[in-house]
Amino acid sequence: MRNVSEVIEQYLKQILQQSPGGVIEIQRNDLADQFNCVPSQINYVISTRFTLEKGYIVESKRGGGGYIRIQKIKLHSHGPVLDHIFRTIGSHMDQSASEGLLYQLEEGGFISEREAAIMKAAMAREVLTLKLPLRDEIRAKLLKAMLISLLSK
Template sequence: MIRISDTIEQFIKEMISDTKKNMVEIQRNELANHFCCAPSQINYVLTTRFTTEKGYYIESKRGGGGCIKIYKVEYVENKPLVDIILDKIGGNITYDGGVKIIDALMEAEIITCRESNILKSVINDRTLASITNNRNKVRAEILKSSFIAIML
């Protein structure tokens, strides 16, 4: 059974893919009315499904029905995607943070399912079990090196 959150997410993604700008502007209340749900449900979908880790940027304006702009980020200020990803990883990253980035790249068809599975296996806590200090730092370095190799 499909949950309302999944339906709303798919609807917004289809709206974005139908535009040439990789951006869509929505009214929170109108979308809530369309799906017969509370505006807080729309907020939930936006905050959990359209994060920077997943390749989205959201601008929200208060008042006037809650206008929201959702951008599908590929390049920011002529900055290559690989640089954006490396910045997002930073000096250390948790397994969950790494998985979110990996899943977003696979969804955007930047990496394959096979590459996704390999990356997840090399950054999981079982693989890094012998590293007791700075595990998240090592995980970040592994991810950054891997993304550079895949994307360049």
């Protein structure tokens, strides 16, 4: 049985996919009522599963007519994807951000589930047993090299 966070995440992804512009606006309290949970559960799902690293832009407006707007970032071709990779990775990258980028590329169909799993394993802090900031520098260089190799074919 899936937990409430997973159910909310899947629901939001489904309505995002059905949205013509890839953008949805939701009312946090309405969604909490729909899933019979507290509004902070909605905040948790959005803040952990709809991050920029995972390919989403989230805006919120508080107050009476407040809303949360979620937009899926679309990566259309390999040129812009490589640009996005260079902007996202930079000279340092922590494990969480690297996993988010790999998730985004897998979701977009640019890398396979197997390729993502292999790269995640190579990026793990248990494998890169170096002290910070060297670990994040090495992770960024390795990830760039692997992704460029995969995506520039």
